[in-house]
Amino acid sequence: MNWRVDAAVQTPAHSALGDVLSYSSTRPLVPGTLVRVPLGRREVLGVAWSVHPADPAYEDAAGPMALKPVAGALDALTPLGEPWRDLVAFAARYYQRSLGEIALAALPPPLRELSAEQLARRLRRQAPAGAAVQEAPRPGPPPSAEQAQALARFEAEPGPFLLFGSTGSGKTEVYLQAVATLLEREPGAQALVMVPEINLTPQLEARFKDRFGAAAVVSLHSGMTNPQRLASWLAAHGGAARIVLGTRMAVFASLPSLRLIVVDEEHDPSYKQQEGARYSARDLAVWRGRREGAKVILGSATPSLESWHRSRPAEGEDAGGRYRRLEMPTRIGTAALPAVRLVDMGRQPPRTVLSAPLLEAIGQRVARGEQSMIFLNRRGYAPVLACSDCGWKSECPHCSAYRVFHKIDRTLRCHHCGFTERVPRACPACGNPDIAPVGRGTERLEEHLGELFAGVQRSDGSAVRIARIDADSTRRQGALQSQLAAVHAGDVDVLVGTQMIAKGHDFRRITLVAAANADGALFSSDFRAPERLFSLLMQSAGRAGRDAAYLSAQGSTAEMWIQTHHPQHPLFDALRRHDYPAFAQRELQERAAAGMPPFAFQALLRADARTQEAAQAFLNAASAAAEGLAGAGLVTRYPAVPHAIQRVANVERAQLLLESSSRAALQRLLAALQPILHGLRRAPEGKGVIRWLVDVDPQSI
Ligand code: ADP
Ligand code: ZN
Numbered sequence: 228m229n230w231r232v233d234a235a236v237q238t239p240a241h242s243a244l245g246d247v248l249s250y251s252s253t254r255p256l257v258p259g260t261l262v263r264v265p266l267g268r269r270e271v272l273g274v275a276w277s278v279h280p281a282d283p284a285y286e287d288a289a290g291p292m293a294l295k296p297v298a299g300a301l302d303a304l305t306p307l308g309e310p311w312r313d314l315v316a317f318a319a320r321y322y323q324r325s326l327g328e329i330a331l332a333a334l335p336p337p338l339r340e341l342s343a344e345q346l347a348r349r350l351r352r353q354a355p356a357g358a359a360v361q362e363a364p365r366p367g368p369p370p371s372a373e374q375a376q377a378l379a380r381f382e383a384e385p386g387p388f389l390l391f392g393s394t395g396s397g398k399t400e401v402y403l404q405a406v407a408t409l410l411e412r413e414p415g416a417q418a419l420v421m422v423p424e425i426n427l428t429p430q431l432e433a434r435f436k437d438r439f440g441a442a443a444v445v446s447l448h449s450g451m452t453n454p455q456r457l458a459s460w461l462a463a464h465g466g467a468a469r470i471v472l473g474t475r476m477a478v479f480a481s482l483p484s485l486r487l488i489v490v491d492e493e494h495d496p497s498y499k500q501q502e503g504a505r506y507s508a509r510d511l512a513v514w515r516g517r518r519e520g521a522k523v524i525l526g527s528a529t530p531s532l533e534s535w536h537r538s539r540p541a542e543g544e545d546a547g548g549r550y551r552r553l554e555m556p557t558r559i560g561t562a563a564l565p566a567v568r569l570v571d572m573g574r575q576p577p578r579t580v581l582s583a584p585l586l587e588a589i590g591q592r593v594a595r596g597e598q599s600m601i602f603l604n605r606r607g608y609a610p611v612l613a614c615s616d617c618g619w620k621s622e623c624p625h626c627s628a629y630r631v632f633h634k635i636d637r638t639l640r641c642h643h644c645g646f647t648e649r650v651p652r653a654c655p656a657c658g659n660p661d662i663a664p665v666g667r668g669t670e671r672l673e674e675h676l677g678e679l680f681a682g683v684q685r686s687d688g689s690a691v692r693i694a695r696i697d698a699d700s701t702r703r704q705g706a707l708q709s710q711l712a713a714v715h716a717g718d719v720d721v722l723v724g725t726q727m728i729a730k731g732h733d734f735r736r737i738t739l740v741a742a743a744n745a746d747g748a749l750f751s752s753d754f755r756a757p758e759r760l761f762s763l764l765m766q767s768a769g770r771a772g773r774d775a776a777y778l779s780a781q782g783s784t785a786e787m788w789i790q791t792h793h794p795q796h797p798l799f800d801a802l803r804r805h806d807y808p809a810f811a812q813r814e815l816q817e818r819a820a821a822g823m824p825p826f827a828f829q830a831l832l833r834a835d836a837r838t839q840e841a842a843q844a845f846l847n848a849a850s851a852a853a854e855g856l857a858g859a860g861l862v863t864r865y866p867a868v869p870h871a872i873q874r875v876a877n878v879e880r881a882q883l884l885l886e887s888s889s890r891a892a893l894q895r896l897l898a899a900l901q902p903i904l905h906g907l908r909r910a911p912e913g914k915g916v917i918r919w920l921v922d923v924d925p926q927s928i
């Protein structure tokens with residue numbers, strides 16, 4: 228008897244082949260088995276999705292009717308479970324991608340190359356599921372009253388939970404204790420702990436390994452080598468790993484005994500994948516938790532407005548939400564949150580970069596041997612180079628953006644397409660030798676600080692040490708870790724950097740944090756910009772004065788300085804009081820009035836084409852064709868507009884917004900649009916269109 232195996236394979240993008248291809252097999256494979264199957268002239272990895280007795284009409288057929296046989300099954304590996312397959316299927320459906328793309332992207336790359344024999348050999352070396360548990364984990368510190376209450380509610384209630392805890396309130400400690408309690412009760416259970424950025428994993432990994440033993444903990448993120456990723460994935464899939472730490476990709480890890488999912492810094496935009504399948508790992512974590520009966524904790528000092536809106540406070544005030552809110556407002560120890568000081572840049576002398584009172588405050592900290600941190604969200608020396616005679620500016624010839632001046636290697640670099648040239652000696656348009664940088668990036672700020680502190684000495688007579696951390700300074704493998712280590716070791720007095728230094732790090736001797744220019748985001752066209760700014764400033768403030776004992780030994784206090792032309796802005800008022808709920812309430816009122824998320828659901832259709840007209844025509848044609856489709860009556864379709872950065876690498880980009888108060892209606896319409904978009908791409912309307920994509924729940928508009 229023959230069997231038909233429907234396997235998820237990765238078909239070429241936009242191909243008409245569909246999600247799942249059928250093959251024949253002489254034995255009934257278990258769904259979830261990894262298989263090698265022919266695709267075109269290649270042999271590829273696939274996942275057996277469903278298996279049926281073959282239709283007799285096909286069974287003995289030859290020629291075009293015949294199914295190609297499965298080339299081999301990776302039998303040594305336990306088949307991927309039904310919950311995992313459901314997660315993949317849901318993600319594919321919800322984010323409008325193919326099943327095969329999501330399934331294959333979720334598997335570690337080496338599985339695509341290993342033969343059945345190689346994999347079997349590899350698995351024999353793998354630790355058995357029971358081997359790794361350290362029975363009693365090392366005890367943590369006794370929980371604070373707030374931690375104890377959060378943990379008690381976590382044990383007693385179903386969740387999902389929103390752990391709303393100040394920076395330094397001990398959220399990570401709550402995760403550790405929740406995992407410890409789980410493993411005590413259920414030794415075979417597994418926990419998934421996610422952080423938004425790779426560079427936050429080493430610190431977290433150290434804390435979990437210290438508590439639970441190295442063998443119980445594995446990491447999963449894109450900074451690992453392929454063999455490392457395979458080893459972690461197999462340990463998770465086989466059950467030997469009790470705790471999986473990772474970035475967004477870890478949400479797809481195969482965890483047969485998953486009981487607990489933590490999403491730390493749940494507000495962070497990095498949880499949304501920005502290319503290919505644009506999934507939100509946070510949202511999938513909540514879905515997965517419900518599907519698998521695993522408890523979910525979303526943690527943040529500044530929750531996303533979506534999660535805040537969905538969460539219900541301990542008692543009273545029913546926000547209509549379904550998340551349980553656990554609150555930890557107080558920092559551990561006697562550490563107070565930093566005092567927020569606003570500097571009105573309108574009252575400073577023109578062209579002031581760092582105001583006199585801020586410089587004085589930094590100088591005092593340097594004298595006392597404390598560290599300061601200044602952040603500016605712009606790398607390079609200056610965002611533009613310009614000629615004052617003819618008005619020439621350093622535009623990128625391939626993008627609708629300026630090239631950034633990097634003084635360190637005297638280049639003009641486009642941060643969108645990468646186009647790089649030596650800085651011209653004179654204006655390319657008029658020959659004026661006097662071309663000058665306009666504006667300021669981290670490189671220039673670092674140089675400026677060097678000049679300001681050139682004559683200043685530290686208490687031992689040595690020079691003030693200034694360092695910079697941003698994407699440029701950390702390009703080399705391991706550079707970020709060594710630069711962070713220098714800060715931790717006290718080898719830096721003033722640290723300059725981008726938001727890279729604002730997140731997560733447990734600095735002990737930083738007592739002052741400053742935002743050099745916070746205004747850019749205040750009047751952005753992106754409606755999420757204030758939310759992002761508020762959380763970034765709160766996160767940054769959270770780096771100051773984390774060690775209460777150090778502060779009191781120094782006789783110092785923690786401060787957060789903000790330089791702005793708009794000190795009256797209500798955002799800063801809430802920030803000064805560390806009052807996220809007040810900020811959130813005001814934002815939510817505005818969002819409700821404007822009918823924006825979380826009160827509405829959005830999707831973007833995007834098209835890239837040789838010309839802007841072609842890109843927009845394609846999107847508008849799709850929108851016109853949507854008239855009358857399922858769900859269309861409940862979905863607002865806006866006209867196509869150019870993308871905020873309209874042209875990148877000579878490709879024109881356009882987008883069309885779809886919005887609805889009904890998530891289901893929006894989903895129905897998107898599903899119905901898929902075949903239309905595929906069809907249009909091949910029709911005259913698709914002429915010149917290079918690619919299109921759908922971004923469900925987009926994070927920037
Ligand atoms: P968060 O994740 O909220 O920023 P952490 O969990 O990193 O906070 O805790 C901040 C600091 O306080 C860490 O150095 C941590 O070891 C310490 N800490 C956390 N909980 C306790 C506790 N109950 N007793 C003593 N120290 C604690
Ligand atoms: Zn000129």
Ligand code: ZN
Binds near residue numbers: 624641643646876
């Ligand atoms: Zn460019």
